[in-house]
Amino acid sequence: MNKKLLIVSTSTIHGSGYLEYILDEVKDFFGGVNSIVFIPYARPGGLSHDDYTALAKEKFSGLNISVKGLHEFDDPITALKDAEGVFTGGGNTFLLLKTLYEVGVMDMLKDRINKGMPFMGTSAGSNITGLTIGTTNDMPIVYPPSFNALGALPFNLNPHYLDPDPTSKHKGETRQTRIEEFLGFNDIKVVGLREGSWLRVNGDEIELKGPLSARIFEKGKEVYEYQPGIFNI
């Protein structure tokens, strides 16, 4: 399959504006694309679909790519059928997935991704490209009809992957403990993608990009680090 994906841990890193640190990669990824559909359903901080889409419009206008929010179309399925490319923003993963199911676009999204339409996601928008959303960090503010996601990757993601703070006195589980609990009930690899990291997918080739290693969790294996480069996990 001829997948083209840009799977980004976070839209924004500390001390930098929205998508700024990754703008060269985004430009390259959407090279030749004149317009994209933005999926605003994750609504970070309760932002409206319009306001969230405006943020994407402004940022992509600098790349000469026009943006229209999926919520602006009368027929979202046809909108995705015809889209040159898609960008799904971050926010709450449960809300995003529930809305995608409700709007009825999951199958069309999968189909277009499998046929090579460029798909970019950040944070929650990246989470949904995995097999399930079972390794999201988000709060389950709404109940989706399933945790099954787009399955565009052969594993799950944990964006914003966070190393344990050795000085912490807090008794909540560390991220690693949570993911290991997930592995106890799911035979699904998990890629912990730190802020500042992203995956670029071309067909079957997956490349880890950015300055940081990723943390890889597999059932029955010791957790390990993967350095930037072509992925072979």
Place this chain on the structure above:
Amino acid sequence: MNKKLLIVSTSTIHGSGYLEYILDEVKDFFGGVNSIVFIPYARPGGLSHDDYTALAKEKFSGLNISVKGLHEFDDPITALKDAEGVFTGGGNTFLLLKTLYEVGVMDMLKDRINKGMPFMGTSAGSNITGLTIGTTNDMPIVYPPSFNALGALPFNLNPHYLDPDPTSKHKGETRQTRIEEFLGFNDIKVVGLREGSWLRVNGDEIELKGPLSARIFEKGKEVYEYQPGIFNI
């Protein structure tokens, strides 16, 4: 209704053993009770039902209260029907709720709680006493048939409530942001219960205990702090 609940944010605080900091309260709460049923389904860190129950058994033997794990009974519904008291341990809230639904004991638990059987929960075991598990911090490692919980309290809980770290460079949402997102889709009060805090419920009276204030979130209101004492939110 004659509810008797002990709703604890965390079983363990920094620098202290399992349940140690709250043992006097537990002793008082279960005064007159000779045996309790322990619900081990949340399985913290993937601990087996037996090992988790052994931990509770050991701690409660010091209070002269015998403990039997709900998984040890042939008929869990009858076990809860006959229980003098119940303690539900922490771990993963999704796993706990899913298992309670699968085992078929949700209705019996609600019924016994409403009729005054003492029920103690810590962490995930506290989460399930709220209206829904929509404000858990846990990872959705399994898919429960519903997010609806026991509804023994007229609000939701966020145990292990954590104040934002002003020095953090991490771009994941703060706990407050997550709960505010929840309020955007649910008209349910949320009590952020810090580690070291607990609620003691006697009938309709709810008391916040421990040295710390709780953080209260309500739809359309500014978030506020509630000091220890009788709750009136």
